[in-house]
Amino acid sequence: MNLSVSEENYIKSIYKLEEGQDSVTTNALAYELDTKPASVTDMAKKLKEKKLIAYEKYQGINLTPEGKKAALQIVRRHRLWECFLVEKLAFSWEEVHELAEELEHVRSEKLTNRLSEFLGNPAIDPHGDPIPDAQGKMGKPRTQTSLHKSQAKRLEVMAVSDKSAALLEFLTAKGIRLGTQLDVIERYAFDNSIEIKIRNQPAFTISEQVSKNIMVKAI
Amino acid sequence: MNLSVSEENYIKSIYKLEEGQDSVTTNALAYELDTKPASVTDMAKKLKEKKLIAYEKYQGINLTPEGKKAALQIVRRHRLWECFLVEKLAFSWEEVHELAEELEHVRSEKLTNRLSEFLGNPAIDPHGDPIPDAQGKMGKPRTQTSLHKSQAKRLEVMAVSDKSAALLEFLTAKGIRLGTQLDVIERYAFDNSIEIKIRNQPAFTISEQVSKNIMVKAI
DNA sequence: AATAATATTTAGGTAAATCTAAATAATAAT
DNA sequence: ATTATTATTTAGATTTACCTAAATATTATT
Numbered sequence: 235m236n237l238s239v240s241e242e243n244y245i246k247s248i249y250k251l252e253e254g255q256d257s258v259t260t261n262a263l264a265y266e267l268d269t270k271p272a273s274v275t276d277m278a279k280k281l282k283e284k285k286l287i288a289y290e291k292y293q294g295i296n297l298t299p300e301g302k303k304a305a306l307q308i309v310r311r312h313r314l315w316e317c318f319l320v321e322k323l324a325f326s327w328e329e330v331h332e333l334a335e336e337l338e339h340v341r342s343e344k345l346t347n348r349l350s351e352f353l354g355n356p357a358i359d360p361h362g363d364p365i366p367d368a369q370g371k372m373g374k375p376r377t378q379t380s381l382h383k384s385q386a387k388r389l390e391v392m393a394v395s396d397k398s399a400a401l402l403e404f405l406t407a408k409g410i411r412l413g414t415q416l417d418v419i420e421r422y423a424f425d426n427s428i429e430i431k432i433r434n435q436p437a438f439t440i441s442e443q444v445s446k447n448i449m450v451k452a453i
Numbered sequence: 454m455n456l457s458v459s460e461e462n463y464i465k466s467i468y469k470l471e472e473g474q475d476s477v478t479t480n481a482l483a484y485e486l487d488t489k490p491a492s493v494t495d496m497a498k499k500l501k502e503k504k505l506i507a508y509e510k511y512q513g514i515n516l517t518p519e520g521k522k523a524a525l526q527i528v529r530r531h532r533l534w535e536c537f538l539v540e541k542l543a544f545s546w547e548e549v550h551e552l553a554e555e556l557e558h559v560r561s562e563k564l565t566n567r568l569s570e571f572l573g574n575p576a577i578d579p580h581g582d583p584i585p586d587a588q589g590k591m592g593k594p595r596t597q598t599s600l601h602k603s604q605a606k607r608l609e610v611m612a613v614s615d616k617s618a619a620l621l622e623f624l625t626a627k628g629i630r631l632g633t634q635l636d637v638i639e640r641y642a643f644d645n646s647i648e649i650k651i652r653n654q655p656a657f658t659i660s661e662q663v664s665k666n667i668m669v670k671a672i
Numbered sequence: 673a674a675t676a677a678t679a680t681t682t683a684g685g686t687a688a689a690t691c692t693a694a695a696t697a698a699t700a701a702t
Numbered sequence: 703a704t705t706a707t708t709a710t711t712t713a714g715a716t717t718t719a720c721c722t723a724a725a726t727a728t729t730a731t732t
Contacts, residue, residue: 240689260710273690275711280688292697292710323567333564340555348542459719479680492720494681499718511680511727679728684721691716700707 235284235304239339242308243267244277245286246338248297249305257294306370307346312338313359313366314349320360321353327360327411328402343368362393362412362449381418381428382445386452390415393449401447409435415453454503454523458558461527462486463496464505465557467516468524476513525589526565531557532578532585533568539579540572546579546630547621562587581612581631581668600637600647601664605671609634612668620666628654634672 237245247266251258260278264271282289286301297305315337319330347368350356357373358364364373380395391414394405405411409432419429419437426442440448456464466485470477479497483490501508505520516524534556538549566587569575576592577583583592599614610633613624624630628651638648638656645661659667 238688261708269689270691271710272692272712276689319564323564323571325563325567329563333559333561336559337556340552342552344544344548345538345542345552348544352542457718480678488719489721490680491682491722495719674732676731677729680726682725683723685723686719686721688718688720689716690718691714693713693715695710695712697710698708700705702703702705 235286235300237304237341240277241281241284241286242304242339244274244281245297245301245305246308246312248287248295249302249309252297257296259294263295303370306366306372307341308338309372310350310366310368310370311340311346313363314346314353314356316359316361317353317356317365318349326406328397328399328406330360331397331402332399360412361397379450380446381430381440381448381450382426382442384418384450384452386418386450388415388417388453389450390453391448392451394447395449396447401444404444405448408432408438408440410448416450454505454519456523456560460496460500460503460505461523461558463493463500464516464520464524465527465531467506467514468521468528471516476515478513482514522589525585525591526560527557528591529569529585529587529589530559530565532582533565533572533575535578535580536572536575536584537568545625547616547618547625549579550616550621551618579631580616598669599665600649600659600667600669601645601661603637603669603671605637605669607634607636607672608669609672610667611670613666614668615666620663623663624667627651627657627659629667635669 244263244267247263248258251262251266260271260274264274267274278287278289278295281287281301285298286304288296288298312334315334316327316330319325319333320327325333350365350368355367356365366372381389391410391412393412394402410416414432416430416432419431421428422439426445427439428442428445429437429439431437463482463486466482467477470481470485479490479493483493486493497506497508497514500506500520504517505523507515507517531553534553535546535549538544538552539546544552569584569587574586575584585591600608610629610631612631613621629635633651635649635651638650640647641658645664646658647661647664648656648658650656
């Protein structure tokens with residue numbers, strides 16, 4: 235199956251949005267891909283034709299097993315390149331997402347597998363996400379909850395689900411990185427903001443938008 | 454200046470064909486890019502608009518200084534990725550061209566420079582071609598003559614100008630690689646084939662097409 | 673120099689991936 | 703259960719990078 239860059243981006247986004255949800259809506263996909271719903275409908279028809287997604291008018295989108303396989307290959311490439319950029323080229327974790335976004339579209343199994351080997355077949359990428367192996371097998375689908383949902387009072391940052399440079403820069407500025415341990419001081423119901431504290435630092439408040447994207451586990 | 458992948462490929466090919474020639478013809482470029490002359494004319498207008506080439510109807514194509522700068526950046530990326538693939542991922546020299554052809558289009562100066570640094574700022578790529586530095590400065594534009602043109606009787610292989618996998622496989626099979634020293638046994642005028650001999654090996658004959666693409670220097 | 677051959681350009685068309693605006697379906701609110 | 707709102711799809715354009723076929727220039731040949 236030969237996919238265009240655009241088709242690959244759709245498959246990857248569907249895979250991402252499918253997590254948790256039982257199907258992906260046209261609007262959500264359009265927002266995720268920064269495009270218009272009408273364009274999504276067009277592409278949905280094409281991907282259905284190629285048997286990569288299950289799609290019926292107004293019924294939302296799901297990956298077929300084949301589509302999921304394709305998605306996992308793309309995710310594998312993306313996360314391996316992120317490892318490469320951070321470990322070998324000394325990029326910081328908030329810089330690598332956009333570059334990996336381009337590198338992931340070089341579709342060569344041999345290259346992918348050699349790269350993985352070169353990196354010591356890593357199981358997680360610099361953001362804490364698991365890397366699918368050559369067969370598409372992947373460790374547990376990442377951490378338990380978002381900080382937004384977590385009930386815990388003391389927790390550890392396991393991953394960040396949104397890789398926009400803006401968020402990652404914000405987190406870096408605030409001293410939040412992988413493995414950072416935080417205490418939840420207060421949750422404000424009126425705007426869902428959360429006051430948190432990192433050891434040896436003054437407490438500060440983060441918005442719902444931010445807390446939704448910080449993945450944590452209780453400690 | 455933001456170039457599409459297609460525009461970059463045109464610029465790169467013009468740069469390649471310009472070497473020696475004083476301008477590049479529509480047909481030559483079409484052949485090089487495996488496209489049609491009409492498409493080249495279309496693109497020539499666009500690249501002229503962007504001031505990357507000098508072009509007047511029926512007059513052939515030349516890079517402007519700006520176009521040449523762009524070309525050297527692309528060539529730099531291409532050759533650095535080739536180094537990476539051969540040195541770090543253990544690809545053989547005949548495998549890397551196609552992959553580098555894709556990787557070269559990731560346009561990030563920071564990535565390029567970090568990659569170069571990671572590789573120890575190499576000055577030549579695995580095919581023997583010099584790698585432009587970050588400023589576009591490049592070592593002497595490679596070897597003197599093709600085997601086809603060379604008058605010398607004993608010579609050394611400095612580079613291969615055509616990177617098609619077919620040719621590179623052929624050369625590998627015959628034991629011809631960078632640095633290989635050969636003796637010219639005979640030149641057959643009727644088809645321009647050449648009988649050559651590598652030390653400790655039986656002599657064999659290569660076609661004009663092959664000899665045109667082997668770059669040598671006399672020793 | 674006239675003609676033949678070749679090279680190049682123009683005109684008009686196609687496919688992929690997008691878009692806007694309008695139409696229609698599904699969902700939420702009264 | 704209507705109506706209003708929101709989501710989705712359709713219809714028709716647009717842009718990029720191609721294409722073919724025909725027209726026109728240039729170059730080579732007699």
